[in-house]
Structure formats: C-alpha cells, structure tokens
Amino acid sequence: MSSEPADLEFDPEALRAKYRAERDRRIRPDGAAQYRGVEGDFGYYAEDPHAEPGFTREPLRDRVEVAVIGGGFGGLLAAARLRAAGIESIRVIEKASDFGGTWYWNRYPGVHCDIESYVYMPLLDEIGYVPEWKYSPGAEILAHARAIGRHYDLYRDACFRAGVTELRWEDPDWLVRTDRGDEIRARYVVVSGGTLDRPKLPGVPGIEEFTGHTFHTSRWDYDYTGGDANGGLTGLADKRVALIGTGATAIQVVPHLARDAKQVHVFQRTPSSVDVRGNRRTDPEWAASLEPGWAARRRDNFLRIVTGHPVEEDLVADAWTSSASLLRNMVPSRAYAGLSPEERDRVDEIADFRKMNELRSRVESIVSDPATAEKLKPWYRYSCKRPAFSDEYLQAFNRPTVTLVDTADSGGVERMTERGLVVGGEEYEVDCVIFATGFEVGKSDVMSGRLPVFGRDGVPLLGTWRTTGPRTLHGFSSNGFPNLFHLGPLQNASSVNFVHVLDEQATHVAAVVAEAHKRGSCTVEPTVDAESEWLATIERTAPDLEKFLAECTPGYYNNEGKPRKRQSFGEGAVVFHELLRNWRKSRMDEVMHGE
Numbered sequence: 001m002s003s004e005p006a007d008l009e010f011d012p013e014a015l016r017a018k019y020r021a022e023r024d025r026r027i028r029p030d031g032a033a034q035y036r037g038v039e040g041d042f043g044y045y046a047e048d049p050h051a052e053p054g055f056t057r058e059p060l061r062d063r064v065e066v067a068v069i070g071g072g073f074g075g076l077l078a079a080a081r082l083r084a085a086g087i088e089s090i091r092v093i094e095k096a097s098d099f100g101g102t103w104y105w106n107r108y109p110g111v112h113c114d115i116e117s118y119v120y121m122p123l124l125d126e127i128g129y130v131p132e133w134k135y136s137p138g139a140e141i142l143a144h145a146r147a148i149g150r151h152y153d154l155y156r157d158a159c160f161r162a163g164v165t166e167l168r169w170e171d172p173d174w175l176v177r178t179d180r181g182d183e184i185r186a187r188y189v190v191v192s193g194g195t196l197d198r199p200k201l202p203g204v205p206g207i208e209e210f211t212g213h214t215f216h217t218s219r220w221d222y223d224y225t226g227g228d229a230n231g232g233l234t235g236l237a238d239k240r241v242a243l244i245g246t247g248a249t250a251i252q253v254v255p256h257l258a259r260d261a262k263q264v265h266v267f268q269r270t271p272s273s274v275d276v277r278g279n280r281r282t283d284p285e286w287a288a289s290l291e292p293g294w295a296a297r298r299r300d301n302f303l304r305i306v307t308g309h310p311v312e313e314d315l316v317a318d319a320w321t322s323s324a325s326l327l328r329n330m331v332p333s334r335a336y337a338g339l340s341p342e343e344r345d346r347v348d349e350i351a352d353f354r355k356m357n358e359l360r361s362r363v364e365s366i367v368s369d370p371a372t373a374e375k376l377k378p379w380y381r382y383s384c385k386r387p388a389f390s391d392e393y394l395q396a397f398n399r400p401t402v403t404l405v406d407t408a409d410s411g412g413v414e415r416m417t418e419r420g421l422v423v424g425g426e427e428y429e430v431d432c433v434i435f436a437t438g439f440e441v442g443k444s445d446v447m448s449g450r451l452p453v454f455g456r457d458g459v460p461l462l463g464t465w466r467t468t469g470p471r472t473l474h475g476f477s478s479n480g481f482p483n484l485f486h487l488g489p490l491q492n493a494s495s496v497n498f499v500h501v502l503d504e505q506a507t508h509v510a511a512v513v514a515e516a517h518k519r520g521s522c523t524v525e526p527t528v529d530a531e532s533e534w535l536a537t538i539e540r541t542a543p544d545l546e547k548f549l550a551e552c553t554p555g556y557y558n559n560e561g562k563p564r565k566r567q568s569f570g571e572g573a574v575v576f577h578e579l580l581r582n583w584r585k586s587r588m589d590e591v592m593h594g595e
C-alpha cells in the first residue's frame, strides 16, 4: 500500500493475508448455532455444586418496596445504593445460594480477575477495604461480594435459590413469581440477571457417548479433582485430562492442570493473546497512605485511559492501560481523535501489528518446542478477542505432560467417543474432559424470553420489542413498563471494567427510585417521545465496527464470524456517565408521574 511508511520492520500486507487465512480457516457455516445449551439432558452441567442439596421452604407471599433480580455485582450495587439512599424494604432474589454472581459460580483452580482489583472491586471506599492483591483471586472477590451484602444488611430480606419466572405489572405493584412458587409484590423492580451466566458446551457429535468424567469450568468438580481454587488437584495425579477451550478461563486453569494431572491435552481452536501479568501483593505502606475517595479516582482514571480520554497519570499502569489505544475496536474510545478516519485506521493498524508481533515473540521466547510455539501464536487484531494475561500459561507447555492439540482445521474438536476425543482423525483417550467453552453471550433472561415480562394491560415486553427492537430511555426503562429497570448492556455504554459500568447504572437507578419513593411512591416511566429521542441518539452514535469485526477470527465478539450492528452509545462510557449525571440534575421530573 502506497500510504504505508517505508521503514516498517514488518510487511503489513503479509500480515493482513495471514490474518485473513487464519480467519477463513476457522469460519463455520453454523456460526453461533454450533454450541449446545445446558438444558434438558445436559441440565446437570448447570447444577449448583455449592448449594446444600434438598433445600425446601414455604413459598413467599409478601410485599417489598424494591425487588432486585440477581445477586451478582449489578444487583448488589443496585441494592447497596438503594439502601444508602434510605430505602428499607429491599429483596434481592438470586438463583444461587449466596451473593457473588460470576464469582459465586466460577471457582475453578487459578480463578482471578484480570482487571486490577483496586479498580474492579466496587464500594472499596465505602466499605473501607483494600484488596490484598493487584489482581485478586476469585475467593477474595466473592468474600467482598458477601461483605457488601453484610455491610448494607442485604442478607436480611434476600431470597436465594429462587429463579424468577415471570414479572407482571398489577397496578400499583409488580408481581414477581419464582420457580419456588413465590408471589412477591414489589413497587419497583431492578433486573440485573447477568449476561454470562449460562454455561455453553461445544456441539461436538458424540458428546453424550463419552463414558469418562466431564464438567464445565464454571461448575468445577473438586470432589473429582481434589484441591481448591489455589490448586493441589491431587485427584488428577493418575488422570489423563482433556481441556477444551483456550479463552481467559483456560489461561488460568491450564497451569494448575499442568502441575497436577498425569497428562493434559489442551484442545485449542484459536489461541488467546497472552500478555504479561505481573501480579503482586498489595504494599501495606501504600494501602495505609490511601486518601478517602482513592478507589473512585483510580477507577475513573482507568476508565478514561481505556476510552482514550486524556489523563495526567496512568495510575493502574498495566497491560490494559499500555495497550489502551488498541481497544477502540472493542469499546468506544477517543483514541486518535485528532486524526482523519483513514489516518486513524492506518496508525491504529500499525500499532496493532507491533503489539501482536510483540505478543507472538513472547510466545517464542517462552515455549521451547518451536512447533507448539507456532500453534500458540495469535494471528488477528488485538481487540478481535479478549486479551488474556498470564506469567504461567505459556510456560505450562514446556512440561512433558502437557500437549497442545490444534483443532482449527476441523473447526474445533471433531467428535467424542466412548474413550475420548477425535481431532484430525486421531483419537485422544482421556479419563476426564473439562469444558472451558464459555457462556451464552449477551442473552439476558429478559432478552432471551426466559424471563417473560408483562407490562401495563398485560403487554409482553418482548412482544413489543420483537417488532420495534428494544425501546428504552438510556437502556434502563420503557414506556408501558412502569417502575421496571434493567441493568447491563442495553442501549448504553460499556467498558472493559464492566463492574464500574454496572455501578454507574446502579447509582443512577437507585437515585431515580429513591426520588420516586421520596415523592410518595409515584410511578417512573419514560414517555414514548423520550424513548424515541434516545433511540435516535443511539442510532446516530452507535459504533460502526462491523467491517473490523468481519475481518476477525470468529468468536463471541463478532457473533462467530457474523457481526451484528451494535446498539450502544458510541461516545463511550465517560460521556454516558456524565450525561446521566446531568439528566438526574435537570430532567428527572420527566419520568415521574402521579405525585
């Protein structure tokens, strides 16, 4: 290309061709339909290994001011912010037997958060807690979720081990039904059911024929493996283990399997990019020196950096922030804002090639077998897949007991048999298959129809949205569905630190509900005009990432190679949060009715 600088240390066209070839090798005609849900005969993959069996109770028949659906960080934050705003009657309803969401379910060996704990863990200032590690283990995060529950007295009215099956508006309340026969009336409902909560399995032919042991990483079977999230998987000492998948979860699991199992086969389809981790314990002197408000300031600093806003100092200073400009194809960003679109794409692509070359060199410098190193090299743009970070994963492939099996040519594991897995015509006999194959993505219970919602006059929410597409004000609420609020990705702005985004959403919803409550329980509902205005804003700003994503290797970021237009606020999370703050100051009256 004539516009390319002459002094590049690599050939951009050769890299583009290689990326295209690697993408084409992986595209499957069945796209997202290749996966298998954990319903029916496979329902046991989603069972809760942490809850006491045989739990029963009488169905609830009572009334609360606010029902919060979901006890992960979104629901916890909504409930905590509502409590802090003076609302007494709050019930969190949660399928699991405790708070924690993602961190309740995912307790696999090595589980950590790969976003810095000081910016990821919410309410640190409020609770007065400083995490013990720069990147916290899952157990510390789960303990923090429970601490939030205690601090805000949310255990008092919580309802665990109950899945909400229907929401029905029966003026002036919502009727909340659960799979335990509960009928709870609530003046306000906040839905925060999560979008990565349902494990998925690969649709591999013969999966039911395998006679060995199997489980999904989000329901780790320590009865079988022995040990705990810190490792020590003594039950695997005489076992041949297959791990399917090499996403962010597998990156954390593999070093433990490599240490403890007799033999490990890692079945890879697309390698993750694996950057430096550099975890360390929190320096007690630093912790003691922190001024009130430190966590909120640090979290804002991180958000500004990853969305391309100027900052005086990079407080987090890790692989996320040093590669921040490359994230603009993942989250809306102001990176390179001063350049023309063509210049921006060119500068961005060159920086991306450099970063990926660096990560490919890292593989070579760590993995001693050249053939294995070659297979572990990621050939795609940095933000095509969620970046991963580890100082132990690549090293694990230097152990004689660990073998990498590349399944890209066959679109994944070809077949399962009674004894094991087949790839390239070769059968790998194993005792145990662990699925690190991720989760159904972007399908909240409301959006998938698993949780039916009926608004004013019994109108079904999805019935309306199926014809019009979602219609909301700021992604939170809709006309015809009074006093109902959604948290999560829906016509709003996101970021790589998703819990921060959830906290801003929770703060907003809590402020609106608290105001309605103060005014004497009036009804909160946007007008059709307000929805239309917001929809127009979304359509005007929504990022145009389809071209970029179409060139990526398939995965859940691009709907397995068939990218869809995103309905998100394209000016990014910093601007969105500011917009919400201003709206609360000057326009809240517009959604309050019947004072």
Ligand code: NDP
Residues within 6 Å of the ligand: 112, 113, 114, 115, 196, 202, 203, 204, 244, 245, 246, 247, 248, 249, 250, 267, 268, 269, 270, 386, 407, 411, 412, 413, 436, 437, 438, 439, 554, 555, 556
């Ligand atoms: P992912 O969906 O990211 O990864 C699934 C893996 O399974 C991919 O490597 C995929 O390959 C592979 N796979 C799927 N089907 C097949 C098949 N038929 N044959 C072979 N391989 C197959 O799941 P994870 O559990 O790793 O991550 C889930 C989410 O949780 C992600 O958003 C992740 O970022 C997040 N996470 C976050 C962490 C954090 O610290 N914040 C830690 C861990 C996870 P392919 O790529 O080719 O589709």
